[in-house]
Structure formats: structure tokens, C-alpha cells
Amino acid sequence: MRASRAVVVVGVLLALATMPWWARDQYQLHLAALIGVYWILIAGLNLVVGYSGQLSIGHVGLLAIGAYGFAILTGRYEWGPWWALAASGGLGSLCGLLLGLPSLRLPGFYFAMATLAFALIVTEISLAQGDLTGGGTGLPVPGFTAPFDSPGGFHALVLIVAVLITWLTWNVARFMWGRALIAVRDSVVTAQAVGVPVFRAKLLVFVLSGLTAGVAGALFASLQSYITPDTFVFELGLFFFVCIIIGGRGTIVGPLIGTAVLTALPEIVAPLARWSTFFYGLLLLAVVLLVPEGIGHMVEIVRARLRPRSLASFAVAPDAERLARCLRSEPRR
Amino acid sequence: MSTLAARDVTKAFGGLTALAEVSLEVAPSEIHGLIGPNGSGKTTLLNALSGYYLADAGRVTLGEADLTRVSVQRRAFAGVARTFQKPRLLPTLTVVDNVMLGGWPAVRSSFFGTALSWLRARREEKVLRERAEELLHGVGLAPVMTRRASLLEHAEQRFAEIARGLMAGPRFLLLDEPAGGLTPHEIEQLGVVIRTVRDAGIGVLLVEHHTDFVFRLSDRVTALDLGRVIRQGTPAEVRHDAEVIRVYLGA
Numbered sequence: 280m281r282a283s284r285a286v287v288v289v290g291v292l293l294a295l296a297t298m299p300w301w302a303r304d305q306y307q308l309h310l311a312a313l314i315g316v317y318w319i320l321i322a323g324l325n326l327v328v329g330y331s332g333q334l335s336i337g338h339v340g341l342l343a344i345g346a347y348g349f350a351i352l353t354g355r356y357e358w359g360p361w362w363a364l365a366a367s368g369g370l371g372s373l374c375g376l377l378l379g380l381p382s383l384r385l386p387g388f389y390f391a392m393a394t395l396a397f398a399l400i401v402t403e404i405s406l407a408q409g410d411l412t413g414g415g416t417g418l419p420v421p422g423f424t425a426p427f428d429s430p431g432g433f434h435a436l437v438l439i440v441a442v443l444i445t446w447l448t449w450n451v452a453r454f455m456w457g458r459a460l461i462a463v464r465d466s467v468v469t470a471q472a473v474g475v476p477v478f479r480a481k482l483l484v485f486v487l488s489g490l491t492a493g494v495a496g497a498l499f500a501s502l503q504s505y506i507t508p509d510t511f512v513f514e515l516g517l518f519f520f521v522c523i524i525i526g527g528r529g530t531i532v533g534p535l536i537g538t539a540v541l542t543a544l545p546e547i548v549a550p551l552a553r554w555s556t557f558f559y560g561l562l563l564l565a566v567v568l569l570v571p572e573g574i575g576h577m578v579e580i581v582r583a584r585l586r587p588r589s590l591a592s593f594a595v596a597p598d599a600e601r602l603a604r605c606l607r608s609e610p611r612r
Numbered sequence: 613m614s615t616l617a618a619r620d621v622t623k624a625f626g627g628l629t630a631l632a633e634v635s636l637e638v639a640p641s642e643i644h645g646l647i648g649p650n651g652s653g654k655t656t657l658l659n660a661l662s663g664y665y666l667a668d669a670g671r672v673t674l675g676e677a678d679l680t681r682v683s684v685q686r687r688a689f690a691g692v693a694r695t696f697q698k699p700r701l702l703p704t705l706t707v708v709d710n711v712m713l714g715g716w717p718a719v720r721s722s723f724f725g726t727a728l729s730w731l732r733a734r735r736e737e738k739v740l741r742e743r744a745e746e747l748l749h750g751v752g753l754a755p756v757m758t759r760r761a762s763l764l765e766h767a768e769q770r771f772a773e774i775a776r777g778l779m780a781g782p783r784f785l786l787l788d789e790p791a792g793g794l795t796p797h798e799i800e801q802l803g804v805v806i807r808t809v810r811d812a813g814i815g816v817l818l819v820e821h822h823t824d825f826v827f828r829l830s831d832r833v834t835a836l837d838l839g840r841v842i843r844q845g846t847p848a849e850v851r852h853d854a855e856v857i858r859v860y861l862g863a
Contacts, residue, residue: 447727454733455740456726458713461702469700472662473716473776474688483723529704595752595771595801599808602750605743606778606812 295438299431308430309502314542315437316498321519321538322441322448322531323491326484328520329528330452332464333481334387337394338492339516340401341378345371345496346506347405347412350420355411360423364497371493372486379485383478398516405508417507420500437498444491449531451487460484461529514556521559525566526575533575614675615639616692616784616815621660621670623653623839630656632839633670638784638815643806645830645847646819649860652836654819655697658786661817662694663687674783689717691783695776695790699769703762707753707772710761711744714779740779747775751805767798774805784815791822803829823861827851835860 295311302308320342327333345367352363382393405412412418422428427436451457462470463477470477500506522541526533541562545555570577616638623631631653638644646654659665661672663684672679674690682690693714701710719736726733748757751771756764764772770790777785787806791799799822806829810816820826826833827847835843835856843853850856 450727450730450733451723454721454726454730454737455712455716455719456721456723458702458705458709459716461705462713465702465704466700468664468696469702469713471664471684472688472694472696472700473714473780474685475716476685480723487724487727593755595767595798597752597771597801597805597808598750599804601746602805602808603812605746605750606781606809606814608743 292438292442296435299434305430308434310543310546312430312434312437312498312502314539315434315441316495316502317519317522317542318535318538319437319441319444319498320488320492320495321522321534322444323488324519325523325526325531325534326448326451326460327488328523329526329530329534330457330460330464331481331484332387332528333383333485334391334520335394335485335488336391336516336520337378337396337398338488338519339511339513340394340398341371341374341489341492342496342499342515343398343401343405343508343511344374345493346420346500346511347418347496348493349497349500350418350506351411353421354418360421360501364494367497368490368494371496372490375486375489375492376482378489379482383481383485395513395516398511398513402508402511402513405511413507415508417505417510419505420503422501422504433502437502440494440498444494445531445535448487448491451484452531456480464528518559521563525563525573527573530573530575533573536574614783615673616661616817617673618657618661618667619671619673621657621667621672623656623660623665623668630839631660631667634836634839634841635670636834636841636844638817640783640815641810641813642831643810643816643818643829645826645833646817646836647821647823647826647833647850647860648836648842651838652860653839654836655788656839657836658694658788658817658819662692662786688780691781692786693777693780693782693784694786695770695773695788697788697792699766699773701761701764701769701772701776703760705761706758707761707764707768708741708744708748708757710772711747711775711779712740714776715740715743717780744775744779747778748772750808751775752801766793767795770794770802771805774809778809778814782814784817785809786817786819788819789821790818791820791825799825823851 298311299308320338324335324338327335348367348370349363352358352366353360378397382390385393406414423433423436426432459475459480462475463480467477503510522537523534526537541559544558548558618634618636620633620635621631622633634657648654656665660667663682667680677690679687721733721736748754751774753768753771756768791802794802806816818826818830830847833847833850834841835850837859842855843850
């Protein structure tokens with residue numbers, strides 16, 4: 280099971296890394312890079328939504344901040360793209376902190392509204408601060424330096440960053456912090472009982488999501504090569520959210536597949552591009568109604584159906600001696 | 613010898629006084645039974661000790677430390693663990709993952725530290741998993757270790773919660789009606805677990821309606837009625853107290 284998973288991961292990575300050599304055209308490369316950029320944001324957002332259960336629909340605001348930060352620093356202040364990329368990540372996490380501090384104390388629905396308001400405010404500021412952001416006309420965005428200036432090179436850069444970010448979020452998700460976040464999501468009372476600092480956990484994960492959104496924003500701006508306030512419409516924030524819901528809560532691979540499918544969908548059904556929003560809606564409806572756990576849990580569900588493990592009850596039979604031995608050995612405190 | 617104690621704790625909800633100057637002390641290596649009719653304040657007292665309610669007046673102490681204003685989390689770190697009347701496991705996690713969560717106070721990896729220095733987190737993980745598996749063997753849940761908690765039977769959930777409570781090596785374990793919904797056989801097994809916990813030096817507060825079980829198991833018993841202590845003493849003393857018989861046990 281473990282080995283086969285590793286084989287799949289290595290295989291997919293190899294396929295993606297060699298894409299510049301087998302892709303049919305530049306557009307496919309562009310699309311793959313776009314999926315990667317979206318995923319960098321969603322990987323962080325997934326810890327917020329899928330793990331800690333905080334329903335942020337306003338991460339497009341953090342994406343915009345990263346993107347404008349990158350465009351302004353590289354264009355106006357002529358920073359190198361690498362410094363600007365790092366600064367965008369820092370700016371994203373700072374804004375995540377400032378947004379999270381007041382809003383993460385709000386109960387679910389109100390928190391979602393606060394993130395929505397944040398996204399709207401960012402759009403308004405980008406329109407109003409014309410000197411800095413170019414207002415409604417927007418800003419051109421410089422690219423990266425060689426060898427990352429070609430479509431193939433940029434694709435490689437996005438892939439490297441995406442793998443790194445995925446690895447960071449996987450480390451959070453698979454160890455104790457992941458359990459703590461799920462406790463925050465499913466039972467705050469339980470989280471408290473075992474000592475999880477609920478607010479701090481929510482805030483830390485939100486700051487991390489700000490970092491990934493900021494980095495994604497910088498790469499997104501560079502990929503688009505020109506940004507305007509219209510690039511960061513509210514629907515994009517909703518799109519990120521939907522990718523996670525369709526992918527399933529509490530998994531990483533699910534939202535990853537969700538991101539890839541939903542980003543590529545309008546292209547796959549190219550003749551029906553006008554209908555892409557309709558397809559989002561249809562897919563969302565189908566998933567919510569048919570597999571509410573999300574496609575990330577589908578393998579689990581199918582396996583459970585095919586091989587219903589016997590849930591034969593057994594008599595709970597404590598082993599007092601073993602328990603006593605275990606209790607005498609203090610855990611590391 | 614450091615005890616977990618409520619001293620003259622008062623707690624009111626609106627006009628209703630749930631606890632009126634209640635004092636109770638749980639010593640290490642002691643099973644302290646807490647009985648009383650519905651609404652007498654048993655669970656309120658347990659919540660005051662574990663920090664879910666802050667006392668309006670009076671103090672909660674653990675040894676020399678004053679816990680009166682301290683959060684639930686800091687009390688967990690100080691060594692106070694508890695279970696719930698209705699078991700609260702995380703349904704999507706496996707049983708062993710649920711038990712591991714109880715080891716949170718032993719975790720040293722910071723959030724960003726875990727993200728970056730995964731080797732340390734993995735070492736911690738290994739130690740925690742081993743202990744969780746040992747505890748599950750100990751309470752008799754080894755066969756369901758890898759099952760999702762949502763698939764557990766009621767009795768299994770109760771034992772899993774106890775294992776989670778023991779995970780961090782607590783000094784006191786507060787059990788809120790652990791025998792509720794168990795068969796007589798399962799109650800016997802529960803007794804074995806609770807005695808083992810006590811013999812390991814942990815103080816146990818046992819809030820329970822099964823009075824036979826409480827009297828059989830406890831070293832000391834406190835009886836509450838309408839938020840007041842009506843009798844405190846050995847099981848025999850409390851069982852034969854006229855007031856306790858009148859308000860709770862019946863003739």
C-alpha cells in the first residue's frame with residue numbers, strides 16, 4: 280500500500296517534470312503551470328478549510344496581495360524576482376495574521392463573511408490606489424530570470440515550489456498538528472480537553488495559508504504577465520473553496536485532484552467553454568449529493584463497499600498487567 | 613502529597629445555584645466516587661475541576677498550584693485528564709489516532725517546526741504511536757485499533773476515551789458516568805481498568821449513577837444534592853447515611 284503510493288507519486292512527478300518534452304503545445308504547459316499555481320494556494324487553504332474547518336472564501340484577496348506585491352516590487356522598485364517572491368510570501372502571511380487575529384474568533388458563518396469582506400476590500404483598494412496598482416488598467420508583471428523565463432522553465436519553477444509547499448502541508452497534516460486541527464474542526468471540546476490551543480492552532484494554519492497564497496499570487500502574476508482588479512474576481516475565491524469541498528475534507532490528494540480537474544475542465548470541454556461555470560455547478564452538486572465525503576475519500580469508500588470488513592463485535596477484555604506497565608512508563612513531558 | 617481539590621466552589625447559572633460552596637479532594641492513588649440525583653451538580657463540579665466552567669467563588673487547586681482561573685488546556689498540561697458523558701471521539705480518525713491526540717501535552721514540535729523539521733516530528737510520532745498502541749492493548753481495544761472511531765460500539769468508545777485520557781500520563785483522571793450504557797460484564801471490565809489506573813498512582817474522580825459500582829470501587833465517596841455536599845466519607849459511611857438514603861438511594 281505504502282510502496283504503491285510512493286510509486287504513483289514518483290510516476291506523476293516524473294510525468295510532470297518531463298512535460299516540456301511531451302506537451303503538445305505551449306498552452307498545455309501554461310495550463311499545467313496555472314494548476315500548479317492554484318494548487319500552491321489551495322494546499323495552504325486546504326489546511327484551513329479541510330483540516331481546521333474554518334470556511335474561508337476570501338483567499339482570493341490574499342492571492343491579489345501577493346500578485347500586486349510582486350508586480351509593484353519588481354516593476355516599480357525594480358527588485359529581483361526572487362526577493363519579490365519571498366516578500367510576497369511574507370506579505371501574504373502578514374495579511375493572513377492581520378485578517379485572522381480578529382476574525383478567527385468568530386463562529387463559522389461570520390468568519391466566512393469576514394473573509395468575503397476582506398476580498399472585496401482588497402479589490403476596492405487595488406482600484407482606488409491607482410498610483411501604485413494602475414487602478415482599473417492594471418499593471419504589467421516582469422517574468423523570472425533565466426532559466427525560468429521560458430514557458431518550460433516557469434513550469435519547472437512552479438513544480439518545484441508546489442512540491443515544496445505540498446511537502447510542508449503534508450508534514451503538518453500527518454503528524455500531531457494534523458490531529459489537533461481535525462479536533463478543532465470536529466470537536467472543540469475535545470481539542471480543549473487534550474490541551475490543544477484552539478485559537479492559536481487556527482491562527483498558525485491561517486498564517487501558513489497566507490504565506491502560500493502570497494507565493495501563489497507572485498507566481499500567478501508572473502504567469503499572467505498582466506494583472507488588473509478583474510483578475511481577482513470573487514468567483515476565483517469561491518473556486519478555491521469548491522476545489523477543496525469536491526476533493527474532500529481531511530485529505531491532501533483529494534483537493535489536489537479537485538484543483539487539477541476543475542482548472543482543466545473548461546479546456547477539456549473546450550467547445551463548451553461558455554458552459555464552464557455550469558459544469559462547476561453540476562460537478563459540485565453531484566459530489567455533494569453522491570459522495571459528500573469528496574473524491575479524495577472515494578478509494579476508501581469503494582474499498583469498504585467491495586470488502587466490507589466484518590464489524591463483528593468482540594468482548595472488551597482489558598489486560599491489566601499491560602496497562603499497568605504502560606502507565607508506569609511516563610511519556611516524555 | 614498533591615491533591616486535586618475544589619475548595620468552597622460556588623457556581624450559578626442565572627438564578628440557579630448549581631454548586632454552593634462545594635469542597636472535594638481527590639488524592640493520588642485514590643478512587644473518589646461522586647454520586648447524587650440528577651441535577652445535583654455532579655457534572656458541574658467535574659466541569660469546574662477540568663476548567664470548562666470557571667468557579668464564581670472558591671478555588672480549584674492542584675497541589676500548591678492555583679487552577680481557579682486557568683484554562684482547560686493549561687489544566688490538561690498540569691495533568692488533569694477527563695472523559696465525557698457522551699464520548700467525544702473524532703469520527704473520521706482511527707481509534708489509535710484518537711488516542712494519540714491525547715498525547716498532545718507531550719508534543720514538543722512547534723507548528724512551523726513540524727512543517728520544516730519533519731524528522732523530529734516523526735520521532736515523536738513513533739513514541740506516541742507505540743504508547744497509544746500499548747494503552748489500547750491495555751484497555752482491551754487492540755482488535756479495533758485501526759478502525760474509524762465512527763464505527764465503534766458504545767462501550768468501545770468509552771474505553772477509547774479512557775485510553776486517550778491516559779495518553780499524556782495524567783496525575784488525575786475525571787470520569788463522567790463511564791458506566792453509562794455498558795452491560796454488567798463491560799462494567800466489570802471498566803472496574804478492572806479503573807483500579808489499574810488508581811494502582812498506578814493516578815487519582816480518579818468517578819461520577820456515576822450505578823451506585824453499587826461506585827461503592828464497590830471507591831476509596832471515598834461524596835454525595836451531592838441540590839449543589840451541596842450532604843455526606844463525604846468511606847463507601848460504608850455514605851451508603852448508610854440517612855440523608856443520602858432519603859434523597860438518593862431510597863429505602
